[in-house]
Amino acid sequence: MHTRFAPVRDHFHDLLASGRETGAALTIWYDGQPVVDLVGGSRGGHRPGAAPWLPDTLVNVYSVGKPVAALCLLLLVDRGTVDLDSPMDRYWPEFRTPATVRQVLSHTAGLPAFPVPRPATAIADWALLTGDLAAADPEWSPGSVAGEHAWTYGHLVGELVRRVDGRSVGRFLAEEIADPWQLDLGFGLAEADQLRCADLRYGDPQWPARKLGEPLSLRARALGNPAGGLDLAVLNSPLWRGAEMPAVNLHATAPSLARLYAGLLAGGVLDGVRLVSPALIAETTRVQYDGPDLVLDRPVQWTLGMQREPDGSWGMGGIGGSSAWADPERGYTFAYATAHLAEHDRVDELVEALHSVL
Numbered sequence: 001m002h003t004r005f006a007p008v009r010d011h012f013h014d015l016l017a018s019g020r021e022t023g024a025a026l027t028i029w030y031d032g033q034p035v036v037d038l039v040g041g042s043r044g045g046h047r048p049g050a051a052p053w054l055p056d057t058l059v060n061v062y063s064v065g066k067p068v069a070a071l072c073l074l075l076l077v078d079r080g081t082v083d084l085d086s087p088m089d090r091y092w093p094e095f096r097t098p099a100t101v102r103q104v105l106s107h108t109a110g111l112p113a114f115p116v117p118r119p120a121t122a123i124a125d126w127a128l129l130t131g132d133l134a135a136a137d138p139e140w141s142p143g144s145v146a147g148e149h150a151w152t153y154g155h156l157v158g159e160l161v162r163r164v165d166g167r168s169v170g171r172f173l174a175e176e177i178a179d180p181w182q183l184d185l186g187f188g189l190a191e192a193d194q195l196r197c198a199d200l201r202y203g204d205p206q207w208p209a210r211k212l213g214e215p216l217s218l219r220a221r222a223l224g225n226p227a228g229g230l231d232l233a234v235l236n237s238p239l240w241r242g243a244e245m246p247a248v249n250l251h252a253t254a255p256s257l258a259r260l261y262a263g264l265l266a267g268g269v270l271d272g273v274r275l276v277s278p279a280l281i282a283e284t285t286r287v288q289y290d291g292p293d294l295v296l297d298r299p300v301q302w303t304l305g306m307q308r309e310p311d312g313s314w315g316m317g318g319i320g321g322s323s324a325w326a327d328p329e330r331g332y333t334f335a336y337a338t339a340h341l342a343e344h345d346r347v348d349e350l351v352e353a354l355h356s357v358l
Contacts, residue, residue, distance in 0.1 A: 005036050007353040015346055016040045023053045023198050024338035024346075025254035028354065029262045031331050037255060043198040043339070056184060058251040059198040059337050060235060062318025065250025068185065068260070069154045070105055070284075070305025071276075072161050072172045077101075078280040081164055084304075088156075091163045094134040099142035104149075104156045105304040106288035110138025111156065112147040112295050113221040120228030124243040126168070129226070130159040139218070140294075146302055147294035150222040151229060154187075154246025157305075170244045178256075181263055181270050185252035188244040197251060199236045200320070203342030211319050222295050223319075248318070257324040257335035261315060265326040265333055285314045323347045330358050 001009060008028065015021035023041035027034060043057055044050030076082040084102040088095045088109075099109035114129060115136040122128055133155055139147070149156065158169030165172060170187035178185060186193065202208070208230040213219040228234030229248060240249060263270030264285075267278040284304045293300040301308040306325075308314045315325020315334075320341035326333045334354070336347050 001037070002035050004357050005354070007357055008036055008350060009038060011350055011353045012038050012040065015349075020203075020340075020342070021338065021346060022201065022340045023057075023059075024336065024340065025053065025055075025057065025059075026337075026350065027254040027258035027335045029258050029333045030358070032262065032266065034255070034258065039254075041340075053198060054196075055255065056196055056253060057198050058184070058189070058193060058196045058253060059322070059339050060200060060240070060248075061250050061252050061257070061322035061324075061337055062248050062320050063148075063150070064252070064257065064316050064318040064322045064324050064337075065187070066153050066247055067305045067316050067324075068173065068177075068250055068252075069157045069169060069187070069246040071177060072169050073101070073105065073157045074280060074284055074304060075172075075176055075276060076161065076164055078276045082160065084283075088160070091160055092134065094131075096135060097138045097142060099138065101160065102288065102304070103142045104153075104160070106302045107146045107149050107153070107293070108143050108289055108302070109149065109156065110140045110142045110144075110147075111136055111152050112139065112149045112218065114152055114225045118226040120226055120231070120234050120239070122226040123228065123234070123245055124239055126155070126159075126244060130155050133159075145294060146289045146291065146300060147218060148222070148296050148300075149247065150219075150295060151225065151245070151247050152222075154244070154248070158187075158244065158246045168244060169246050177260075177275065180273050180275060181259065183252075183256040183260055185250060185256045185260075187246045187250060189241045189251055191238075191242075193251070194238060194241045197236075197241055198339040200232055200339050200341055202232065203321075203340050207320075207341050219295050219297070252337060254324075254335040254337040257337065258333045261324060261326040261333035261335070265328060265331075317344055317347070321346055330355070332358070 028036035042050035268276040317323035
């Protein structure tokens, strides 16, 4: 690692030494090159004899996977097989909500929660959950307002990929993105890859209740159904790791997330392999919605699958503290992947250290 970035490394080690972090990885690319690549802690938290976090340790990064799911669909847009402004039912005839593909990608379609309460076992039943969404009535007029489609986003986007291409979104990701760009990430892990996963753990026992918010609120409905998405017994099980819940169960390494954003920042090309056109990247990262988000309960700028920040950076954080994005102005990509479910203050501090040396 270049000595210039020593303050970032030092703060990463401080987080581990203080116990605010128990297992994580951090990768930063600057000016088209990896400059920080750190791992620390264990895959099993404070358990005695827990295996150390390795460079190839996979971890569930929650909503950090949303832009990855979106990119699968956007590849089909780039190839001309999906039109952003066509209604969803053009590709998915049973779909009742009068939303366009663009509205689904930008969280304004009005389907932020699965409409039928389902148990944790439903996580593995793609047809059941997509059928629920197809038959649902929207919670608002599509396009009028945004609400993060917290658990539903991956099924809306992923079913569109399946209808148009024939492959599941997990297989599409593996064959069309992860393989060409050499990314170690996926939806629906095979057994061998599940063995490389870090176990998620609560930074504080109140974390799940805090994330859900008020019972019966839109946020609680969006994050609490199907059951189990905040429950460690489910999250660390083969059921969760082997299923495709693309809005929230991407399993990834930090180096792969930083590589992905490096390719997007370079206009869709990485190591000489072009995945998408510069024109599509420009459209993908443009603000599509700027206003209140009814699920996040704050103002948000949504692009096609990502959040855009006032400084011009674009990407996505996940509940629990993982985060990945590109900062075109400063010329870097950043990926933090953690198993220690807490707040985003860790990332904020690491970014402060990074900005201080740029």
